[in-house]
Amino acid sequence: xxxxxxxxxxxxxxLGSADLSVVEVYRAVCAGLFPDQFSASDTAxxxxxxxxxxxxxxxxxxxxxxxxxxxxMQGILRNPLASPFTLGIASAASTGASIAIVLGVGVIGGxxxxxGNAFVFALLAAALIYGMARVRGMGAESMILAGIALMYLFSxxxxxxxxxxxxxQLQEVVFWTFGSLGxxxxxxxxxxxxxxxxxxxxxxxxxxxxxxxxxxxxxxxxLGIPVKxxxxxxxxxxxxxxxxIICFTGTIGFIGxxxxxxxxxxVGTDHRFLLPASGLxxxxxxxxxxxxxxxxxxxxxxxxxxxxAFLGVPFFIALFLRGRGA
Amino acid sequence: MVSLAVxxxxxxxxxxxxxxxxxxxxxxxxxxxxxxxxxxxxTTLIRCIDGILWSEGSVxxxxxxxxxxxxxxxxxxxxxxxQGIRDSSASLVFDTVLxxxxxxxxxxxxxxxxxEVIRALELLGVDDLAFRQLRTLSGGERQRVMIxxxxxxxxxxxxxxxxxxxxxxxxxxEVMGLIRRLAVDEGRLAIMAIHDLNLAARYCxxxxxxxxxxxxxxxPPADVFTPDVIGRxxxxxxxxxxxxxxxxxxxxxxxxxx
Numbered sequence: 321x322x323x324x325x326x327x328x329x330x331x332x333x334x335l336g337s338a339d340l341s342v343v344e345v346y347r348a349v350c351a352g353l354f355p356d357q358f359s360a361s362d363t364a365x366x367x368x369x370x371x372x373x374x375x376x377x378x379x380x381x382x383x384x385x386x387x388x389x390x391x392x393m394q395g396i397l398r399n400p401l402a403s404p405f406t407l408g409i410a411s412a413a414s415t416g417a418s419i420a421i422v423l424g425v426g427v428i429g430g431x432x433x434x435x436g437n438a439f440v441f442a443l444l445a446a447a448l449i450y451g452m453a454r455v456r457g458m459g460a461e462s463m464i465l466a467g468i469a470l471m472y473l474f475s476x477x478x479x480x481x482x483x484x485x486x487x488x489q490l491q492e493v494v495f496w497t498f499g500s501l502g503x504x505x506x507x508x509x510x511x512x513x514x515x516x517x518x519x520x521x522x523x524x525x526x527x528x529x530x531x532x533x534x535x536x537x538x539x540x541x542x543l544g545i546p547v548k549x550x551x552x553x554x555x556x557x558x559x560x561x562x563x564x565i566i567c568f569t570g571t572i573g574f575i576g577x578x579x580x581x582x583x584x585x586x587v588g589t590d591h592r593f594l595l596p597a598s599g600l601x602x603x604x605x606x607x608x609x610x611x612x613x614x615x616x617x618x619x620x621x622x623x624x625x626x627x628x629a630f631l632g633v634p635f636f637i638a639l640f641l642r643g644r645g646a
Numbered sequence: 647m648v649s650l651a652v653x654x655x656x657x658x659x660x661x662x663x664x665x666x667x668x669x670x671x672x673x674x675x676x677x678x679x680x681x682x683x684x685x686x687x688x689t690t691l692i693r694c695i696d697g698i699l700w701s702e703g704s705v706x707x708x709x710x711x712x713x714x715x716x717x718x719x720x721x722x723x724x725x726x727x728x729q730g731i732r733d734s735s736a737s738l739v740f741d742t743v744l745x746x747x748x749x750x751x752x753x754x755x756x757x758x759x760x761x762e763v764i765r766a767l768e769l770l771g772v773d774d775l776a777f778r779q780l781r782t783l784s785g786g787e788r789q790r791v792m793i794x795x796x797x798x799x800x801x802x803x804x805x806x807x808x809x810x811x812x813x814x815x816x817x818x819x820e821v822m823g824l825i826r827r828l829a830v831d832e833g834r835l836a837i838m839a840i841h842d843l844n845l846a847a848r849y850c851x852x853x854x855x856x857x858x859x860x861x862x863x864x865x866p867p868a869d870v871f872t873p874d875v876i877g878r879x880x881x882x883x884x885x886x887x888x889x890x891x892x893x894x895x896x897x898x899x900x901x902x903x904x
Contacts, residue, residue: 528748535737535745538728541698543748543799544721589737592753 321600325380325607332376332611337619338367349373378504378512379607379624382565383575385516387602389558390576391583391595392523395534396554397460400581404562405573407467409445411474413566416441418478418493422485434496438567445470446559450552460537463555498623499572501610508568515564519557520599527591530554534589574628575602578636585639605632648708648723648802648835649673650695655703657687657694657859664690665701665859672852674802674835677826679850679867681840683880686856688839689729692805695837696726707803721749725796729807729839739783739791740776743767746798759798766794770824786817793821797828804829806838810845818842822849843895847871855879868893877901 334345340363348360348368360368386404393402404410416437420426428436445467452466478497482490523530529550532540537547566572579602580594587597609627616622650672657665665687672678680688694701697712697720705712707723715723725746743766747759767773770790780788789809796804806825810818826849829836840846846853847867855863855870857879863870871893876884883898 525753528745528751528753531741532745532748535742536728538693538698538726539745541717542696542721542724542726542728543745544718545748546717588741590741 321597321604325600325604328604328607328611329376329380332379332607332614333368333372335611335615336367336372338363338371340364340367345372374506374509375501375504375610376607377509378501378569379610380603381509381513381516382501382569382572383579383603383606384520384599385512385561385565385602386572386575386606387579387583387598388516388520388523388595389561390602391580391591391598392530392554392558393576394580395530395591395594396551397463398534398536399460399464401577402464402467403573403577404558404566405571405577406471407445407449407464408470408474409442409467409559409562410566410571410573411471411478412445413438413442413563414493414497414571415474415477415481416444417496417567417570418481418485421492421496422481422489435567439563441474442563442566443559445474446555446563450555463551495623496570497625499566499570499625500621501569501606501624502621503568503570512565512568516561516599519561520595523554523557524592524595526550526554527595530591530595531589534591570625572606572625572628574625574632575605578632579605582632582636582639647674647833650803650835650837651704651706651709652695653704653706655691655694655701655705657690657699657701659690659699663859665694668703668859668861670854670861670864672835672837675830675833676835676851677829677849678835678837678852678854679840679846680837680854680856681843681846682856686879687859688856689807690859691856692726692807692837692839696720696724696805698726718749721799721801723801724803724805725799725801727792727796727804727806727809729811737780738776739767739772739778739780742780742791743794743798746795749799762798762800763794766797769797769828770794785812786814786821789813789817789821790824793825793828802834804834804836806836808839808841810840810842818845825849843871843876847893847895871895 334342344360344364345368347358348364350358351360351365352369390403393407394400417434420434420437426433426437427440448470449463449466453462482493485493529545532543532545533550541547580598583594583598583601587593605628609631610624612631613622613624613627653669655665655668668691680691682688690699693699695705712720740763743763747762751759767776770793772787772790772794775783775787810821813821822845825836828834830851850867853867853870854861855875862879863875868891871886873884873886876882876895881901883901885896885898887894
């Protein structure tokens with residue numbers, strides 16, 4: 321799987337509207353890494369290092385992170401429909417971004433107005449889910465119901481903002497909600513990569529606890545896991561990963577829902593293997609979708625959120641049908 | 647041999663008193679049956695003993711107060727088989743049973759942990775199902791797997807919540823025989839909530855009768871299962887027939903509700 325991702329990344333970095341040969345692209349990659357041994361034209365260096373390479377790495381990091389967040393949510397809530405999207409976290413981020421775009425109001429001003437709002441609203445949604453579930457007794461069902469209720473609420477607010485906004489604002493909001501990797505740059509890749517890497521290592525370290533929680537609250541508690549505290553920590557980490565990704569990319573809802581399912585069909589339910597494998601499937605899906613989005617109607621770049629569904633759904637249905645037939 | 651002391655245990659959930667001032671002692675080897683009508687507090691008592699539910703009063707194991715112990719330490723001493731098993735679980739039987747080793751595991755699995763799992767699977771007669779998914783098993787097979795998981799915890803106290811509720815007669819008798827063997831023959835203390843009075847009478851060494859959150863009778867099955875107790879607790883007229891040391895309960899008719 322890692323090899324496939326590396327190969328696909330190798331292909332993805334050569335794709336684009338600029339007229340660069342494969343040799344020029346790789347010469348630029350090598351020149352950036354080893355400036356003393358290799359050289360490349362300024363154009364090639366700019367296109368590869370300022371436009372393509374961080375976008376490819378962003379696709380890998382974001383796909384990996386969204387899949388990990390979905391895996392954790394589905395595991396601890398024991399619900400195959402749980403994902404950052406269905407729990408309202410992505411909807412909340414959209415609302416935050418819409419408020420920034422339409423009303424120009426935000427928690428952080430300047431160039432981080434939209435990003436800051438999306439991040440804060442995503443975490444706010446997670447906090448509200450947690451708060452409502454705590455009032456109801458912190459069960460998995462309570463969290464899912466709270467998440468679905470919030471998803472509808474935030475969607476309604478976003479729709480209202482679209483209704484009252486100007487046509488330019490409406491266009492910007494819609495484009496944001498499609499999800500795109502076009503806004504990536506090196507600092508964003510660093511932030512997402514760092515958060516996803518640290519979170520993933522911690523989650524894999526606690527994979528046994530995730531396995532136990534997936535069997536039910538009573539089972540987990542009787543096996544020595546403090547259920548409420550653990551669920552809070554896991555939800556917080558999954559929300560943090562999601563918020564940090566979608567505040568930069570916009571809504572990419574499909575990866576977190578389907579990548580864990582696809583992986584579970586192949587590697588089983590043990591989170592020691594499921595987590596990293598699911599992350600890799602997510603990375604592969606998003607990288608493949610973005611590569612297709614950039615080439616299918618080139619030079620027009622399609623929104624990656626649309627392509628993830630086009631690419632992933634047939635694959636998912638094929639695996640599902642094969643699984644049922646077996 | 648492990649000994650359990652429950653003192654003045656009370657439990658209130660959402661302003662509703664479920665258990666009131668429960669006190670009893672139990673010592674291994676024994677299989678204690680908790681019986682009583684629906685809503686009498688059997689499951690709640692089991693969950694309170696395991697510390698899953700918060701309760702007033704005291705539960706101590708070998709003189710050590712359970713509420714003072716870390717959750718992981720409690721899990722090394724008490725294993726719990728909850729009622730109703732998730733029948734949609736895609737987990738393999740081996741992995742499910744291996745999870746019972748969680749209180750003893752670091753991240754990696756040692757050979758001894760795998761040996762414990764194999765031993766439990768063989769003991770429960772489900773070793774040939776080790777690499778089947780849990781959801782493909784019958785109710786009886788799944789129940790055995792859950793008991794195997796509790797066994798691999800290596801805890802001297804086993805708590806079981808209606809382990810026979812979804813089983814046919816043969817499976818129910820086999821599972822009860824197995825639990826009795828694990829408790830009485832292998833020196834554990836097992837406490838189980840059970841609805842079937844005849845199964846309880848046949849396999850349990852001691853019976854605790856709960857009604858409206860309080861203990862109303864306690865002792866060996868032959869002493870506890872009397873027409874008077876059955877009438878008072880269940881509101882059912884019954885005839886008790888003694889065969890050997892085992893009382894058999896024949897319910898006749900429900901009494902008119904007051």
